[in-house]
Amino acid sequence: MSSLEQNQRASFDTLLRPHLDRLYRLSFRLAGSKPxxxxxxxxxxxxxxxxxxxxxxxxxxxPWLCRVMYNHFIDNRRRxxxxxxxxxxxxQLPGQSLDSLPGDLDPVRDAERLDDIMRLxxxxxxxxxxHRLVILLHDIEDYKLAEIHQITGDxxxxxxxxxxxxxxxxxxxxxxxxxxxxx
Amino acid sequence: MTCTQLTEKLDDYxxxxxxxxxxxxxxxxIENCNDCHQVLARAQGLRASLKAYGKSSLPxxxxxxxxxxxxxxxxxxxxxxRNRWVxxxxxxxxxxxxxxxxxxxxxxxxxxxxxxxxPSIVMTLEEPRTLNLVFSSATTLANATMxxxxxxxxxxxxxxxQREITWxxxxxxxxxxxxxxxxATSPEGGELMATLRHEGDDRTFRVQVSIIS
Ligand SMILES: [Zn+2]
Numbered sequence: 001m002s003s004l005e006q007n008q009r010a011s012f013d014t015l016l017r018p019h020l021d022r023l024y025r026l027s028f029r030l031a032g033s034k035p036x037x038x039x040x041x042x043x044x045x046x047x048x049x050x051x052x053x054x055x056x057x058x059x060x061x062x063p064w065l066c067r068v069m070y071n072h073f074i075d076n077r078r079r080x081x082x083x084x085x086x087x088x089x090x091x092q093l094p095g096q097s098l099d100s101l102p103g104d105l106d107p108v109r110d111a112e113r114l115d116d117i118m119r120l121x122x123x124x125x126x127x128x129x130x131h132r133l134v135i136l137l138h139d140i141e142d143y144k145l146a147e148i149h150q151i152t153g154d155x156x157x158x159x160x161x162x163x164x165x166x167x168x169x170x171x172x173x174x175x176x177x178x179x180x181x182x183x
Numbered sequence: 184m185t186c187t188q189l190t191e192k193l194d195d196y197x198x199x200x201x202x203x204x205x206x207x208x209x210x211x212x213i214e215n216c217n218d219c220h221q222v223l224a225r226a227q228g229l230r231a232s233l234k235a236y237g238k239s240s241l242p243x244x245x246x247x248x249x250x251x252x253x254x255x256x257x258x259x260x261x262x263x264x265r266n267r268w269v270x271x272x273x274x275x276x277x278x279x280x281x282x283x284x285x286x287x288x289x290x291x292x293x294x295x296x297x298x299x300x301x302p303s304i305v306m307t308l309e310e311p312r313t314l315n316l317v318f319s320s321a322t323t324l325a326n327a328t329m330x331x332x333x334x335x336x337x338x339x340x341x342x343x344x345q346r347e348i349t350w351x352x353x354x355x356x357x358x359x360x361x362x363x364x365x366x367a368t369s370p371e372g373g374e375l376m377a378t379l380r381h382e383g384d385d386r387t388f389r390v391q392v393s394i395i396s
Contacts, residue, residue, distance in 0.1 A: 005264075009257045020249045025241060034242045042252050049260030120236045139230060140237035164194050171229065 011056065012049055019062050026066055029136040030073040040076075044069045063150040070151045077129065123173035131166035138163055184212045189219050197226050262351075303391035306367045311340055313364045314375075314390070324354040327381040331363065334373025334392055340364040367394045 023044065028037040047068055048055055058064045124132050137143040137151070138159075145163075149156050184192075189212055195201045196209050213219050306312050330349040331339065341364075342348055361377070372394040378387045 005261050008261070012257055013253055016253060017249075024244055024249075028241060037242075038244070038248070038252075042255060045252050045256035046259050049256045050263065052260070116232050117236050117239050120232055121240060135233065139233045167194065167226075167229070171225070174229075
């Protein structure tokens with residue numbers, strides 16, 4: 001490896017490391033299954049290396065990387081969606097979700113929470129990509145509307161009304177929408 | 184505030200996007216309206232469930248996954264960078280160069296190719312010159328090996344002192360251009376050979392390089 005290449009490698013590492021956790025989470029939210037998420041994550045790192053010069057110039061590499069990932073996901077959505085559908089079926093197998101529960105949950109409430117979680121996962125899977133994504137990013141990953149705007153490029157107002165509709169759909173899918181019977 | 188208005192504003196309230204006055208109005212309504220109280224409780228409950236779902240549904244990468252992913256990305260990136268002259272050669276450098284060879288049909292699978300008389304280029308000492316090798320392939324060819332053997336005193340810019348350069352590359356369907364930027368460091372000149380190998384088959388391109396000082 002030449003000294004130029006060693007330099008590139010070192011700045012790539014330094015620049016990327018602080019963002020890897022968040023990027024990994026985002027890739028899972030987008031892709032929906034671990035193998036697909038890790039492929040997506042890897043693809044984005046390869047893209048980032050190819051655009052190292054741009055990356056060095058960017059003031060906030062975090063949102064920049066998220067945006068690269070989002071666009072890559074959108075471009076490969078059809079392929080990735082297939083994997084997600086398979087993943088949903090797998091998650092309905094009993095036992096699978098139990099293993100993935102973190103240890104800090106109250107054991108007494110585990111069964112109830114697990115039930116909630118399985119139902120939510122299934123309800124989320126019935127939403128359109130746009131609706132599911134906005135809920136995953138905003139309500140689950142705590143991205144602000146402005147941050148989602150940075151990632152997707154959609155206007156904040158559009159994202160906000162999409163979020164509103166997505167939550168309504170989700171409540172419908174869960175059968176907990178109490179607003180139907182209201183005057 | 185009516186119940187319908189409240190339903191429309193509920194997201195802003197739950198998300199904490201409301202100013203204090205609006206938020207107080209909404210709060211007052213909720214205290215006195217059992218229906219809206221329940222709607223709010225459900226909305227907040229859903230947010231809490233989504234958080235729990237988020238925690239439970241996220242897999243952890245293996246301990247070494249990030250290290251491996253970074254290393255793989257850098258490895259791929261550096262390899263592509265070295266091959267960039269092939270991969271992106273269809274860009275701006277074409278006009279400056281000399282087109283040496285064009286094959287019709289499927290590259291390497293064509294049994295008989297009539298070679299034209301060996302082309303030649305004339306270079307000025309110490310003056311870079313770009314030579315474009317053009318390949319046309321009917322299909323994508325992965326894992327092809329390219330070897331360039333240079334005459335004495337001729338170098339590829341960026342590969343000082345190397346008489347022979349070999350790398351793995353792939354050909355896209357259609358036209359592929361390999362721009363070689365050469366520089367003559369001494370006046371001998373001679374034959375330049377570029378050999379492309381794919382699955383046991385190979386083709387060699389030769390060009391006579393003469394140097395004037
Ligand atoms: Zn009310």
